[in-house]
Amino acid sequence: MLILDWTDFFIDLFGRVAAKVFERQVVLRLVKANLFLCPYKFTPSANQKNVTDTYRHKGLRKRMVDALRRRGITDEAVLAAMAAVPRHFFLDKAFEEHAYEDKPFPIGHEQTISQPYTVAYQSALLDIRNGDKVLEIGTGSGYQAAILAVLGARVYTLERQEALYFSAKKLLNDLRFSTVQCFFRDGTKGLPEFAPFQKIIVTAGAPIVPESLRLQLDFPGATLVIPVGEDVQTMLRIKRLSLTQYQEEVLEAFRFVPFLEGVEREV
Ligand code: SAH
Numbered sequence: 001m002l003i004l005d006w007t008d009f010f011i012d013l014f015g016r017v018a019a020k021v022f023e024r025q026v027v028l029r030l031v032k033a034n035l036f037l038c039p040y041k042f043t044p045s046a047n048q049k050n051v052t053d054t055y056r057h058k059g060l061r062k063r064m065v066d067a068l069r070r071r072g073i074t075d076e077a078v079l080a081a082m083a084a085v086p087r088h089f090f091l092d093k094a095f096e097e098h099a100y101e102d103k104p105f106p107i108g109h110e111q112t113i114s115q116p117y118t119v120a121y122q123s124a125l126l127d128i129r130n131g132d133k134v135l136e137i138g139t140g141s142g143y144q145a146a147i148l149a150v151l152g153a154r155v156y157t158l159e160r161q162e163a164l165y166f167s168a169k170k171l172l173n174d175l176r177f178s179t180v181q182c183f184f185r186d187g188t189k190g191l192p193e194f195a196p197f198q199k200i201i202v203t204a205g206a207p208i209v210p211e212s213l214r215l216q217l218d219f220p221g222a223t224l225v226i227p228v229g230e231d232v233q234t235m236l237r238i239k240r241l242s243l244t245q246y247q248e249e250v251l252e253a254f255r256f257v258p259f260l261e262g263v264e265r266e267v
Helices: 002-032 055-070 076-084 093-098 116-126 143-150 162-174 211-215
Strands: 105-108 111-113 133-137 154-159 180-184 199-202 223-228 233-240 246-254
Touching (some): 076 143, 105 162, 116 199, 143 180, 211 223
Parallel strands (some): 133 154, 133 199, 154 180, 199 223
16 A cells, blocks of 8 residues: 555656646747746737736636646646647637637637647647647637647648638737748648648548648658548547558547638638
8 A cells, every 4th residue: 555655656746747847848938939928918919819918817727727637638748838828819809708618719700719628639649749840720810839839849830711811820920939830821732842741730620631631741650630520520640651551540529610622812
């Protein structure tokens, strides 16, 4: 019994030390992104985003992270990134009160910011290493891209809705996320001029896995995380083993906005 208690003690201690190391890396990246100051202020943009991060917001974020832990997210680096990035910055002011609930919210143009559980789940599946070149399809609000950047990724993110592309690009730029590059593109074709990527993440529900995305994975070992299906999607993690071989894991069910072909311009 005593030995078991000591084992538990050391496992717990090891977990806490590991969490501190990850937190330290996250804090360093936040300092670079000017996000570490509290309350944080930057020049308000025209699109009515929230611009201050108060202790109340931080408290709500901590609660959100506790809820993610209870739902089974165990990746400490992901949890630390989500505790650090102010999600309310990425939502309209009207939703500020609800920004830390585990829910998706409208971001305009019939699109939504993914719910925190989905962001945490996909980020954990990607297992980001410092300096990984990551392609995200579906910039939306820019929140997922910010989380990936805090995890150490060099992010290339594509959006097919021109208005969302402009607002996310401005916000990420205002927040000094210098390792995120935004593109106004149809993501079904990927981003061949910057391929290969170590990780690719699709944040809209795809009817099929686009061949172009498979082919833009580095090999051996690069990973594609993509929800596939019509009404309900199944999360797939596809690893490229060689020029022609892929390994596929079929994971949980989710509901995403649809992955659409072509681009839509502002009118
Ligand atoms: N990652 C986003 C989630 C946005 S919802 C966030 O953190 O907020 C999915 C987004 O994918 C929408 O903005 C939608 O316009 C975009 N999308 C759908 N199909 C696309 C395509 N073919 N290429 C690029 N973006 C696409």
